[in-house]
Amino acid sequence: MPDPTETTGPTGTTEPSPAPIRVLVVDDHQVVRRGLRTFLEIQDDIEVVGEAADGPTAVDRAKELGPDVILMDVKMPGGDGVEALRRLRECGHPARVLVVTSFTEQRTVVPALRAGAAGYVQKDIDPEALAGAIRSVHAGHVLLEPAIAQALLAQDSGGGAGRAGSLTERETEVLALIARGRSNREIARALVLSEKTVKTHVSNILMKLDLADRTQAALWAVRNGLAGD
The missing domain is CATH 1.10.10.10 (Winged helix-like DNA-binding domain superfamily/Winged helix DNA-binding domain)
Known part of the structure; x- marks a missing residue:
């Protein structure tokens, strides 16, 4: 019986399937974490490896679990997402961070992007679009809405x-x-x-x-x- 983790190559030989994208979910609301996990776990190419409820815990879990992508809320009691982003950058962690937030004001989103986030999406995003965004930032893309890009440019000191x-x-x-x-x-x-x-x-x-x-x-x-x- 074929190994489900293998695919058949063009020459008829079996090739290992790509490793799933390892995701860490960071949000202070348990119901949000649970909802994200429930949806993402049905994706064949995405694996939720852990959760965190605040920024400091997110940094520790990222070091421990080595996720490829971190879904990060911005405003959390006990340590916000922007500070966690800065700490991840300082320690050289390679994970790509996708901000998932209900706060879309420039004063909230821009600092997160300047701290190293690869992009942001709103919490009411369509689930399939969220999965696509995870795949996109994992592939190296930067997800910026035009208004946010302009705000970043305006604040850029050159x-x-x-x-x-x-x-x-x-x-x-x-x-x-x-x-x-x-x-x-x-x-x-x-x-x-x-x-x-x-x-x-x-x-x-x-x-x-x-x-x-x-x-x-x-x-x-x-x-x-x-x-x-």
């Missing part, structure tokens, strides 16, 4: 401004694709490069422009006219 000349032609191409929401895999395919090479280019871009993450890089590219149509 980090990296004037340094475009320090980028190589290839790095400029990679940056333009980051601004269009492409993942490393998609950039590699578009430019006929290995993913490892793309990761190196991304690291160099962030270093040269003195930026912290892909979100800031995407915004820098938009501000400097590299995003294209």
Whole structure:
């Protein structure tokens, strides 16, 4: 009987199925955590590995469980999501954080994005759309509504401004694709490069422009006219 974790490749050989996306759910309301878990656990490619009710616990659980994606509420008693995002960045945790919140005001969402979130969705999002958002940020995309992107640009102090000349032609191409929401895999395919090479280019871009993450890089590219149509 075939192993359900394997798929048949083009040559007829069996290949391991991709590992599920490991998700940590962070919200101070148990009913919200339970609802998210109930829906996500029926997704074949998503696995809920744990929960947390506040920011400090979320950081500890992230270090313990190693999730790929963290669904993070912003306002929680005992430690909010923005501070948790900062602590995750400081410790170099690789998880992509998707803010799931009922607060959509710029003064609430913008600090979370500037602290390193890969995007945000509202708590009343359609369940299938939430699963899609998880897959999207896991693939390296940045999820920003136009109004929030404009708010980030307006608040940007200009980090990296004037340094475009320090980028190589290839790095400029990679940056333009980051601004269009492409993942490393998609950039590699578009430019006929290995993913490892793309990761190196991304690291160099962030270093040269003195930026912290892909979100800031995407915004820098938009501000400097590299995003294209």
